[in-house]
Every structure is written in C-alpha cells, then in structure tokens.
Amino acid sequence: MTATTAQRRSAPVVVSSPITWARTHLFRTWWDSLLTIVFGALAAWAMVALVRFVATADLTILRVNLANFMVGRLPRDQMWRPALSMVLVMAAIGFIGGVASASARAAATEAGLPFRVTRPVEILRRQWPLLATIAAVLALTRSIGPTVAVVSGLAAASVAYLLARRSPPVVRKWAWLIALTMFVAAYLALTVAGGVGWNGWGGIHLNLFITAAGILLAFPIGLLLALGRRSSLPAVRWLSVTYIELIRGVPLITLLLLGIFAIGYFLPAGLAPGAVARVLTAITLFEAAYIAEVVRGGLQAVPAGQREASQALGMTPWKTMRRIILPQALRATIPAMVGQFISLYKDTTLVSLVGLFDVLTVSGAANSQPDFLAQGFEVVTLPFVALLFWVGSYSMSREARRLERRLGVGER
Amino acid sequence: MATVAAAASSARPPWWRDLRVIRVVAQVVAAVVVGAALYVLWFNLTNNLRAQGIRTDFEFLDQPIGVNIAGSDIGSGASVRRALLVGLKNTAALGAVGLPILTVVGVLIGIARLSSNWIVSKLAAAYVELFRNLPPLLIIVFAFRAVVLRLPPAREAATPFDAFIVSNLSISVPGFRAQDGFETFWLLMAVALAVAVAVWVWRTRVFVSTGAPHRRVLWSVGLILVVAVVGYLAIGRPIGVTLPTLEGRAIRGGFTGFSSFFAVMGGLALYTASHVAEIVRGSIQAIPRGQGEAANALALSGFQRMRHVILPQATRIAIPPTINQYLNYVKNTSLAIAVGFADFVVIAFQAIGNGQPAPQLILLVMAGYLFFSLIISLVVNVLNRRLQLVTR
Numbered sequence: 001m002t003a004t005t006a007q008r009r010s011a012p013v014v015v016s017s018p019i020t021w022a023r024t025h026l027f028r029t030w031w032d033s034l035l036t037i038v039f040g041a042l043a044a045w046a047m048v049a050l051v052r053f054v055a056t057a058d059l060t061i062l063r064v065n066l067a068n069f070m071v072g073r074l075p076r077d078q079m080w081r082p083a084l085s086m087v088l089v090m091a092a093i094g095f096i097g098g099v100a101s102a103s104a105r106a107a108a109t110e111a112g113l114p115f116r117v118t119r120p121v122e123i124l125r126r127q128w129p130l131l132a133t134i135a136a137v138l139a140l141t142r143s144i145g146p147t148v149a150v151v152s153g154l155a156a157a158s159v160a161y162l163l164a165r166r167s168p169p170v171v172r173k174w175a176w177l178i179a180l181t182m183f184v185a186a187y188l189a190l191t192v193a194g195g196v197g198w199n200g201w202g203g204i205h206l207n208l209f210i211t212a213a214g215i216l217l218a219f220p221i222g223l224l225l226a227l228g229r230r231s232s233l234p235a236v237r238w239l240s241v242t243y244i245e246l247i248r249g250v251p252l253i254t255l256l257l258l259g260i261f262a263i264g265y266f267l268p269a270g271l272a273p274g275a276v277a278r279v280l281t282a283i284t285l286f287e288a289a290y291i292a293e294v295v296r297g298g299l300q301a302v303p304a305g306q307r308e309a310s311q312a313l314g315m316t317p318w319k320t321m322r323r324i325i326l327p328q329a330l331r332a333t334i335p336a337m338v339g340q341f342i343s344l345y346k347d348t349t350l351v352s353l354v355g356l357f358d359v360l361t362v363s364g365a366a367n368s369q370p371d372f373l374a375q376g377f378e379v380v381t382l383p384f385v386a387l388l389f390w391v392g393s394y395s396m397s398r399e400a401r402r403l404e405r406r407l408g409v410g411e412r
Numbered sequence: 413m414a415t416v417a418a419a420a421s422s423a424r425p426p427w428w429r430d431l432r433v434i435r436v437v438a439q440v441v442a443a444v445v446v447g448a449a450l451y452v453l454w455f456n457l458t459n460n461l462r463a464q465g466i467r468t469d470f471e472f473l474d475q476p477i478g479v480n481i482a483g484s485d486i487g488s489g490a491s492v493r494r495a496l497l498v499g500l501k502n503t504a505a506l507g508a509v510g511l512p513i514l515t516v517v518g519v520l521i522g523i524a525r526l527s528s529n530w531i532v533s534k535l536a537a538a539y540v541e542l543f544r545n546l547p548p549l550l551i552i553v554f555a556f557r558a559v560v561l562r563l564p565p566a567r568e569a570a571t572p573f574d575a576f577i578v579s580n581l582s583i584s585v586p587g588f589r590a591q592d593g594f595e596t597f598w599l600l601m602a603v604a605l606a607v608a609v610a611v612w613v614w615r616t617r618v619f620v621s622t623g624a625p626h627r628r629v630l631w632s633v634g635l636i637l638v639v640a641v642v643g644y645l646a647i648g649r650p651i652g653v654t655l656p657t658l659e660g661r662a663i664r665g666g667f668t669g670f671s672s673f674f675a676v677m678g679g680l681a682l683y684t685a686s687h688v689a690e691i692v693r694g695s696i697q698a699i700p701r702g703q704g705e706a707a708n709a710l711a712l713s714g715f716q717r718m719r720h721v722i723l724p725q726a727t728r729i730a731i732p733p734t735i736n737q738y739l740n741y742v743k744n745t746s747l748a749i750a751v752g753f754a755d756f757v758v759i760a761f762q763a764i765g766n767g768q769p770a771p772q773l774i775l776l777v778m779a780g781y782l783f784f785s786l787i788i789s790l791v792v793n794v795l796n797r798r799l800q801l802v803t804r
Contacts, residue, residue, distance in 0.1 A: 025530040032529050039531045097660040120550040235439035239446055249785035250778045253757060258778070265460045266453045346547035353549075353749055360550065367557075378557040386550055393545035 059140065062384055065366040066140050068291045069384070072202015072357045081195055082205060083149035085186040087156045094157030098164025101177040106169075117165075126398060133391040171181055183212075199274045202357035204277075204388050207348040210358075214283040215291075215337075221284070222291025227321075229292065230299055240292070247289035253350055255282040260354045270397045279351050282347035287344055294340055298333035299325065338400035349389070359385050457771060464733050466769045470776075478766045481754050493764050499759030500780065505669075506745040506755065508676050514681040517689025518737075525693045530793055543686035549747050551683050556675035556751040562669065569658065577656045577663055584656035587667035597643055597650035602638035628731065659761040672753040676745060684741045688734055694723060695730035728799045732792050739788045743781060756780060 026036045062069070071082050101117065108115035124131065138147050164171070171178070191197055201209065228240030247255075259282030264272060273281070302325055310320040351362040363381040366372060427433050461468050473493040480487060509593055524536035543551070561580050564570050569579035577584040612632045619626035644650065656666030699722050707717040748755040754762075762774045 025528070028528065035529050036526075039529075039535055043531060043535055112764060174542055209597050233435055233439050233442070236442045239442060245786070245789070246782065249782040249789075251743040251757075253746045254774060254778045254781065255747060257757075257761070258774045262774050265457050265771050268456055269460060292601070338425065342545075346545075349547040349549040350747070353747075360553065376558075376562060382550065382554045384559055386546055386554070389547050390542070390545045390552065394541065397545065 019169060022123045026183050057380055058377075059190035059380065061143060061366055061372050061380055063140050064371070065362065065369075065381075066137070066142075068203060068362045068366065069359055069388075070203045071205045072200075072362060074196055074200060074202065074205075077147065081190050083145070085189040086149060087153045088182055088186035088189060091156040091160040092186070094160035095164045095182065096175070096179050097157075098161040099167065099172050101161075102165045102167060103172055105165075106172075126402070127395055130391050130395040133387060136363075142389050183216075198276045201276070202359075203362055205360040206351075206356065207345065210276075210280065210283060210348045210351060211341065211345045214287050214348075215341055217284040218287035218291050219282070221288035223295055225288060225292035226299060228293035229296055236294060244289045244292050247286055248293070252283075252286050252347055253353060256350060256354045258282065275354070275356055278355065279356060283347075284342070287340070290340055290343075291337070294333050294336045295329065297336060298329035298331075301332045302328045335400045335404040338396055338403070340401075342396050345392055345396075346389060359388065429534045457534050458774055461769070461771070468772075470772060472768050472772070475768070477759075477763055477768075479762050481759065492768060495763065496756065496776075499754060499756040502754055503742075503745055503748075503756045506673065506680075506748070506753075507742050510677045510684075510741060510745075513677075514685040514688060514737075514741060515572075515734075517681065518685035518734075519692050521685060522689035522692025522696075525689065526696060531698070540686045543668050543683050545688065548680055548683045548744050549750055550674055552679040552747055553750055555679040556672060560671040560675045571658070575655050577658060577668075580671055582663070582668050584663050584666045584668040586653055586655050589652045589654045589665070591650055592654045593647040593650040597647050600639065600643045600647075601636075604636050604643075607636050608635045611635060644746075645684070648677075670753060672748070672751040675751055676748045676755075677785075680725050680741055680744050680747070684744070687737050687740075691730050691733045692726075692739065695726040698729055699725050731799060732796050735788060735792050735795070739785055742784065746781070 027033045059208075067076065067079070071079070071096065074082065105115045105117075134150060138150060141147065164175075189195075198206075198209070225240045225244060228236045231237050231240070256279060257279040260275065263278055263281065267273075290377045306324050306328065307320055310324040315323070348358065349360045352364075357365075363378075363385050366381055367377050424430060458468055473496075474491050476489050477492045477495040481490075481495055486494055486498060521536045521539055524532050525540065527533045527536070563578055563580040566579040566581040569577050571577050575586050609632070612628045615626040615628040615631055618624055619628075654665035656663050656668060703721050703725065704717060707721040712720065745755060746757045749758050749761060751760065757777055760777045764770045764773055
C-alpha cells in the first residue's frame with residue numbers, strides 16, 4: 001500500500017513528445033494559441049519572402065563588383081598583397097588563440113583543475129554563420145584565387161594554433177610581441193616594394209583595418225585615461241574626466257568632420273595628413289574615451305584588498321599596478337572590449353560620409369555604374385553589405401558572451 | 413621603541429622621494445603638458461586662420477547662409493543663426509517622434525523575448541539579433557534608398573485609408589489642429605496637472621501617516637481625465653483632428669514630414685529599440701528568482717506579481733541604461749547627413765560648404781550636442797542616486 005503510494009508520488013515522468021512540447025510551448029491557453037497562429041503566420045511569411053528573395057535575386061552586380069566590395073580600388077595586379085596580408089593576420093589570430101589555450105592549460109594544471117581543449121567541431125557549431133558567409137562570398141567569385149587565399153589562411157591559422165599550443169613558456173612570455181610583429185608584417189605586405197599605401201585602400205578591408213588600428217592605437221591612451229580618472233591627484237583626475245566626458249558627449253560624425261575639414265587649422269602650416277590619417281586620428285581620439293570607461297569598469301572590479309595586500313607586501317605603486325591590479329582588471333574587461341570592438345566595426349561605416357572609399361561607398365558607387373544605374377539594385381547591394389557587418393558583429397558578440405561565462409565576469 | 417619610531421618619522425626622505433612633493437610636481441607637470449598642447453593648437457589655429465584670411469570670431473552667425481533650407485520657410489537670405497536654429501528644431505523633431513516609438517517597440521520586444529510562447533520569444537530574439545548587429549548608418553541608408561525612394565513619386569502619391577499621403581518626397585499622417593478656445597483648454601490642463609501633483613503628494617502623506625490605501629494613481633490620473641473630458645466638452649472641441657488632403661500638388665492639413673525624416677527616424681528607432689529590448693529583458697531577468705517565488709508563495713496573481721514585485725525592481729535597473737540609449741539615439745540622429753535631412757549637422761555642413769569658417773561651426777555643433785549630453789548625464793546620475801535601493 002505505502003509502496004504503491006510512494007510509487008505514484010515519485011516524480012512524474014515527462015514524456016517529451018512533439019505534441020506535449022507544442023501544448024506547453026505553443027497552445028497553453030486560447031490567448032497563447034492566438035499568438036502562435038498570428039506570429040506563426042508572420043514568421044512563415046517572412047521566411048518564404050526571404051527564401052524567395054534570395055533565390056530570385058539578380059546577383060550580377062555583386063559578382064561584377066565583388067573585388068570592389070572587398071578591397072576597393074586596389075590595383076587588380078596587386079591582389080596577391082591583400083591575400084598574403086590576410087594569411088598573416090589569420091596566422092596571428094591562430095597564434096594568439098594557441099597561446100591563450102596553452103596559458104589556460106598551464107594555469108589549470110598548476111591549480112589542479114581539469115582542462116579541456118576546444119575541438120574543431122565546437123568551433124564549427126559556434127561559428128557556422130561566419131563560415132557560411134565566407135562560403136557564400138567565395139561562391140560569388142569568378143576565379144580560384146580568393147578560395148585558395150582563404151583556404152591557405154585557414155591552414156595558416158590552424159598551423160599557428162597548433163604550434164603555439166606546444167610552445168615553451170618563453171614564447172608565451174613574448175607572445176604579444178610576436179603577434180604584433182605578424183600584424184606589422186601583414187601591413188607591410190600591403191605597402192612595401194611597390195605596394196599601395198592606406199589612402200589607396202577601400203572596401204570592407206578598409207573598414208576592418210580602421211577598426212583594428214583604431215582599437216590598437218586607442219587602447220594605450222584609454223588605459224592612461226582610465227588610470228588618470230581613478231588617480232588620487234585632483235589635477236590628473238579632472239583632466240581625464242573632462243576629456244572623457246567631452247568626447248563621449250559628441251557624435252562621432254562631428255569628430256570626423258572636424259578631422260576632415262578642420263584638423264588642418266590646428267596643425268603647423270605645411271603639414272597636410274591624408275584622409276585616412278585624419279579619420280584614424282579622429283577615431284582614435286573618440287575610441288580612447290570609450291575604452292577608458294571600459295577599463296575603468298575593470299579597475300573597479302578589482303577588490304580593494306588586492307591593492308592593500310600588495311602594499312602590505314612592500315610592493316611599489318608601479319609594481320602593484322603592473323603585477324596585481326592590471327592583470328586582473330584587464331582580464332575582466334575582455335568581454336566589454338570585444339563589445340567596443342564590435343561597436344567600432346559598425347561605426348566605421350561613418351567614414352563613407354567623409355569621402356573614404358569604404359564598403360558602403362562601394363555599394364553606392366556600384367549602383368551608379370551605367371549597367372546598374374537606377375534599377376533598384378540597392379536591395380541587393382545594401383543587404384550584402386549588411387550581411388558582412390552582421391556576421392562579424394554576431395560572431396564576435398557570441399564569442400564575447402562565451403568568454404564572459406568562461407571568465408565568470410558576471411558572477412563575482 | 414617609541415623613540416625609534418619618532419626618529420624614523422622625523423627623518424624626512426630626500427625631496428625626490430617625498431610623496432607630498434611628488435604629488436604636487438606630478439599635477440603641475442600634467443597641467444603644464446596639457447596647457448602647452450592646448451596653447452600650441454590654439455596658436456596654430458589663430459595663425460592659420462589669419463594666414464588664410466578667415467575670421468576667428470562668431471560674427472559669421474549674422475551673415476546670410478546663402479542656401480535654401482528645404483522644408484522651412486527661410487530663404488537663402490536668412491542668417492546662419494536662424495538656419496542653425498531650424499536645424500536644431502529638426503533634430504528635436506527626430507527626437508520627439510522617435511523616442512516614444514522606440515520606447516514602446518523596445519519594451520514590447522523585450523517582454524516578448526521572455527514570453528512562454530516559443531514562436532513569440534524566438535521572433536523577438538530574431539529581431540534583437542538582427543538589428544543590434546547592424547550599423548545604424550546602414551539601416552538608415554537602406555530605409556532611405558531601398559524603401560522610401562521606391563515609394564511612388566509625388567505626382568502619383570498613394571493615399572491609403574484616405575488618412576495618409578505617401579510619396580518618395582514626403583509622408584503625411586493625420587495631425588491635430590488647435591481650434592477656438594485652445595489656449596483656455598491648454599491653461600486649464602496646466603492647472604489640472606498642478607492640482608493632480610498636489611493630490612498625489614497629499615495621498616502619499618495620508619498613506620504614510622495613516623496606512624490607508626493611497627490610490628494616488630487613481631486619484632491623480634482620474635482628476636486629469638475628468639478635467640480634460642469636461643473641459644473639452646465645455647469649451648467646445650478646442651482640438652480638432654485634420655486629415656491630410658491633396659490639393660493639386662500641395663498637401664493641406666495633417667502632419668507632413670520629409671520622407672528622409674521618416675527614414676532616419678524609423679531606421680534609428682528600430683535600431684535603438686533592439687538595445688532597449690535587451691535592457692528590458694536583462695532587467696527583468698536580473699531580479700532574483702526568490703522574489704517571484706516569494707510572490708507565488710504569498711498567493712499573488714500573475715499580474716500582481718509583475719505589478720508589485722518584479723516590475724518595480726526591474727524599472728530601477730532599467731531606467732539609467734535606457735536613458736543612455738536615448739542619448740545614443742539623439743547623437744545618432746546626426747547620421748541624417750547620409751540622407752540629406754536638414755538636421756543640426758547638415759545645416760552647419762551646408763554653411764561650411766558656403767564659405768563660413770569650419771572650425772567655429774564644427775565646434776558650435778559639438779558644443780550643442782555636448783550641452784545636451786551633459787544635461788542627460790546629470791539626470792542619469794541624479795536618478796541613479798535616487799533609485800539606488802537603500803540597504804542596511
């Protein structure tokens with residue numbers, strides 16, 4: 001008797017058949033059912049419209065202009081340069097990933113924790129939108145060159161990753177220098193020995209370059225500003241706060257206009273930087289203020305006890321900052337920095353408003369070519385550009401969220 | 413022991429290791445470096461402007477702008493000052509129309525993402541992921557080139573429901589019109605609002621001192637509604653609705669805006685709404701589970717749980733970041749330059765193109781946005797302090 005009651009009272013076995021699932025998730029009440037029908041119809045209509053649009057769209061304008069969208073007006077006999085540059089950048093990214101993995105493994109072993117290496121399948125599952133977009137763009141190409149370049153880029157990234165994971169500690173110590181060297185090499189691959197300087201760059205390549213260069217240049221300034229804002233010296237603190245609030249209070253476009261139309265007035269006569277240099281200056285000054293706020297968030301996340309403990313150990317203020325505060329603060333800022341990177345990537349479209357030949361300008365130019373003029377091909381080119389930005393932002397924000405969980409930033 | 417400590421503190425370190433000296437020197441050095449940099453910039457600016465024969469003062473504000481501002485009644489003879497004010501008004505219009513729309517859309521989508529209905533929550537998630545990851549400029553350009561410019565031309569404007577007039581030049585929607593007695597009505601409503609605030613305070617005091625139900629929302633809003641309805645009928649329709657009508661090629665009545673206005677406003681509102689939706693979702697999810705469970709344990713209904721337990725706490729979290737998004741929206745309206753809508757930046761830009769000095773005009777525009785931003789940050793800071801839960 002008691003046994004049967006206990007049996008009856010044991011946890012109900014949940015049968016998860018599609019019908020029970022639909023009953024709990026779609027048709028719980030009459031109101032739920034109504035919502036399901038209305039929004040289900042909307043979703044179905046949107047899906048059908050999207051598939052029909054993609055299937056029937058005339059993509060000639062993209063095929064003809066694909067190189068313009070990617071690298072702008074770069075001479076076509078120089079196309080090996082961006083390819084080589086991309087391979088170097090991919091190798092650098094693979095190297096950084098490998099070093100990060102190796103350091104994490106070393107730290108985990110030291111702490112006696114289990115460590116699991118990310119398998120390639122997981123990367124595929126996480127980043128399929130990015131990989132699918134790359135495949136779609138390659139499907140638009142009319143020669144084998146770009147595919148070869150992308151495949152060798154992926155191969156270079158894998159090799160660098162595997163090499164870096166087996167690297168000795170001394171390589172890990174100087175990893176930032178090695179990675180920086182590879183990035184500089186990628187830049188030189190485009191410019192040296194008859195190459196093209198950045199004023200001749202264009203397309204999505206220019207957007208990516210401005211994003212990376214903007215963050216790299218702005219980071220040291222932002223770090224100093226953040227430290228200045230938390231300084232105990234009133235003059236330093238007020239100067240930092242004033243700069244940060246001034247810059248954060250104005251739209252980026254006004255800074256770009258200042259850079260393009262008025263920066264010449266603030267420089268000694270005879271010094272006339274090119275358009276890309278002007279834009280980079282404006283973006284660096286702008287981004288530094290935002291990075292300062294990101295870093296400030298990280299600094300605030302370090303418990304006061306850490307500083308006090310290092311002072312108790314007799315560390316100098318410099319050593320406290322370098323060895324105790326910054327490593328913890330910067331680790332906590334990684335997700336927010338990725339967010340800032342995404343935001344700058346999206347903001348680089350603004351350079352099209354001040355005359356740079358970025359991917360949005362290319363889209364407008366393609367639509368004014370005689371073959372495509374006034375035929376409404378904006379509905380093809382603009383979504384293509386949107387896809388390039390969307391995939392980049394979406395992939396990075398997913399990685400950022402994963403990092404946030406891994407680093408446990410929100411959990412402390 | 414004491415003498416050793418005293419001896420140690422009385423022996424001052426050499427001045428270059430004395431913290432008091434270092435602090436002063438460091439601040440002086442920072443101030444001098446920044447001051448010198450600013451001086452060099454200023455020196456270059458005045459030198460360059462003088463060398464090129466450009467004025468360094470702000471007297472150009474009274475000179476004619478020299479171009480026609482589309483959609484305003486001022487001609488090319490109007491002063492730069494007046495033209496800039498028109499631009500400021502247009503920027504304010506983008507804010508006044510867009511902010512309510514993006515708030516409503518954002519809150520709805522944010523709540524929809526938490527719906528137990530699978531399709532509703534997935535659609536809301538798709539909306540957020542789609543718009544959040546696109547550059548706002550691209551959305552505006554798409555809304556203008558691929559949507560608005562493909563509307564019928566002004567000669568063949570579409571008139572859906574006879575209440576709207578839609579063409580690729582302008583879009584007209586029904587609007588309000590002040591009729592006889594509008595000023596009396598306006599005054600009456602102002603008085604009603606003041607009384608409602610007083611009633612609110614009174615009911616709160618009653619609640620605090622006696623514990624009787626305050627019902628302040630019912631009292632205050634009821635008062636305003638009653639005065640509005642009675643006043644509206646007594647004065648005799650002080651506000652009328654006008655539908656836009658086509659008379660030849662001119663549009664009369666209603667509210668007419670450039671289609672570029674709707675492209676900027678609509679595109680940006682959709683973009684910013686995706687961020688607001690994330691804030692709403694995050695704020696509701698940030699409420700500890702125990703709060704909802706405790707409400708259930710007290711046998712509160714679903715509505716009561718939301719109204720009295722979850723939402724009061726979620727709003728506290730949501731308001732400061734939402735205001736920051738409003739600020740972002742207003743700063744992003746400067747992207748109107750991409751579609752040529754005559755906002756603050758575009759007018760300044762046109763003035764520069766017409767030979768007015770660029771440094772002053774750009775700094776003026778920056779100062780305008782900065783002034784607005786600083787006021788908003790001040791509001792956010794005050795709100796933050798007021799909204800902070802007082803614990804222990």
